[in-house]
Amino acid sequence: MSPTLSQQLDALARNLIPAALGILLVLFSTIPYSLPAFGAVAPNFVLMAVFYWAVFRSDALSPITVFLIGLLQDILIGTPPGLNAAILVLVRTFAVSQNRVFRGKSFMVLWFGFVVVGLSAAFAEWLITAIYHLDFLDPRLVLVRAAMTIALFPFLVWLFSWTHQKLLPQN
Amino acid sequence: MGGAALMVLGRTDNAIVERVSVVVVDVFAPMMDMLSRPAATVREGVETARELAYLRDENVRLARENQRLLGWQESARHLAAQNEVLQSLLAYSPPAEARFVTARVVGDSGGVFVRSAIVNAGASVGVAKGQAAITGAGLAGRVAQAGHRSARILLITDINSRVPVLVESSRERAILAGDNSRLPRLSFLPANASVHTGDRIVTSGHGGVFPPGLSVGRVVIDSSGTPRVEPFAQLDRLEFVRLVDFPRVEPIQTPRTARRAPTAP
Numbered sequence: 269m270s271p272t273l274s275q276q277l278d279a280l281a282r283n284l285i286p287a288a289l290g291i292l293l294v295l296f297s298t299i300p301y302s303l304p305a306f307g308a309v310a311p312n313f314v315l316m317a318v319f320y321w322a323v324f325r326s327d328a329l330s331p332i333t334v335f336l337i338g339l340l341q342d343i344l345i346g347t348p349p350g351l352n353a354a355i356l357v358l359v360r361t362f363a364v365s366q367n368r369v370f371r372g373k374s375f376m377v378l379w380f381g382f383v384v385v386g387l388s389a390a391f392a393e394w395l396i397t398a399i400y401h402l403d404f405l406d407p408r409l410v411l412v413r414a415a416m417t418i419a420l421f422p423f424l425v426w427l428f429s430w431t432h433q434k435l436l437p438q439n
Numbered sequence: 440m441g442g443a444a445l446m447v448l449g450r451t452d453n454a455i456v457e458r459v460s461v462v463v464v465d466v467f468a469p470m471m472d473m474l475s476r477p478a479a480t481v482r483e484g485v486e487t488a489r490e491l492a493y494l495r496d497e498n499v500r501l502a503r504e505n506q507r508l509l510g511w512q513e514s515a516r517h518l519a520a521q522n523e524v525l526q527s528l529l530a531y532s533p534p535a536e537a538r539f540v541t542a543r544v545v546g547d548s549g550g551v552f553v554r555s556a557i558v559n560a561g562a563s564v565g566v567a568k569g570q571a572a573i574t575g576a577g578l579a580g581r582v583a584q585a586g587h588r589s590a591r592i593l594l595i596t597d598i599n600s601r602v603p604v605l606v607e608s609s610r611e612r613a614i615l616a617g618d619n620s621r622l623p624r625l626s627f628l629p630a631n632a633s634v635h636t637g638d639r640i641v642t643s644g645h646g647g648v649f650p651p652g653l654s655v656g657r658v659v660i661d662s663s664g665t666p667r668v669e670p671f672a673q674l675d676r677l678e679f680v681r682l683v684d685f686p687r688v689e690p691i692q693t694p695r696t697a698r699r700a701p702t703a704p
């Protein structure tokens with residue numbers, strides 16, 4: 269039996285959830301928290317989302333969508349346009365290629381994978397920005413931010429897996 | 440690849456890249472405005488609780504400050520009267536009044552290597568690129584991009600920020616150069632310049648971007664001996680900023696009255 273129009277629309281809407289969540293997380297990361305020095309080291313929620321979806325549902329977040337989400341992040345934050353877009357696409361490519369390593373394993377394996385991704389992304393951001401400005405930049409803040417991102421990863425994974433199981437159509 | 444190409448385009452100040460980012464910020468600004476309101480409410484609640492706890496101390500402090508300010512008021516009145524007399528002697532025409540727009544900060548940069556903020560006012564209320572963004576305490580930055588209903592403020596701590604300044608007491612010129620740290624550097628000081636911790640730094644007005652005399656901050660000398668400036672504006676907790684459209688300051692001409700001044704026999 270072919271699906272009815274409302275079923276098709278429903279499936280479409282559900283498939284858009286990861287992208288919508290990505291955009292929402294970009295907006296969340298730009299809210300003024302007004303905590304001293306927190307703005308600069310606020311965790312990178314978008315990185316967590318892209319990694320999660322690339323491992324578990326790579327079809328739900330295409331490379332183009334990831335690129336556009338990264339570009340939105342660049343524009344709203346004010347980073348060089350293309351910086352986060354490029355980093356997120358690389359993270360997605362890596363996570364998709366390694367998803368067999370992470371799927372069906374314990375959470376610790378996934379978390380360890382994210383430690384590698386988080387630190388590499390931080391290093392890439394630092395290096396590219398330094399080249400962009402032709403200046404040596406203090407790497408400490410970027411490390412604090414990576415640590416915060418890695419530390420909060422379990423909470424966001426809980427949110428993503430809840431969304432994944434309850435709201436996304438199973439394939 | 441696309442990312443790298445975009446970055447190169449952005450680096451060369453490509454007009455299309457800038458135009459697109461202005462439009463995107465404009466589209467998302469209302470959503471950011473909405474999302475930032477609960478955060479602001481929570482913050483105000485915390486602030487109120489803290490203020491209640493220190494109400495008495497605060498009252499004593501304010502009473503003292505009031506005493507001190509009354510003294511200043513007295514001398515300000517005196518100086519204003521004197522200024523008026525001197526201005527009339529010189530036939531000085533004062534520059535036009537500055538216009539300003541107060542805007543709420545809806546987006547803080549969530550970036551490690553960027554110090555900027557997005558505000559909910561744009562060209563529709565007269566905000567334009569290059570205007571100064573100030574708080575009650577001092578200079579915060581300048582408008583780097585202005586959309587229709589939003590604008591991006593480049594803070595004075597950002598690595599791209601350069602502000603011509605003066606050491607208020609010695610009138611020595613310097614450039615306040617942001618480096619993404621909390622305390623921007625004071626560079627291009629004359630070799631024999633002497634700056635001390637606590638010296639007030641104000642804008643010099645050179646280059647025409649900012650008017651002269653805006654308060655910026657106080658000098659602190661860091662552990663390596665580099666003079667830095669602690670901004671008066673609390674840049675990591677900006678809530679509202681004033682975007683000021685200062686009329687361009689024309690160079691002062693020698694007043695005719697001065698030339699015609701009678702020489703005393």
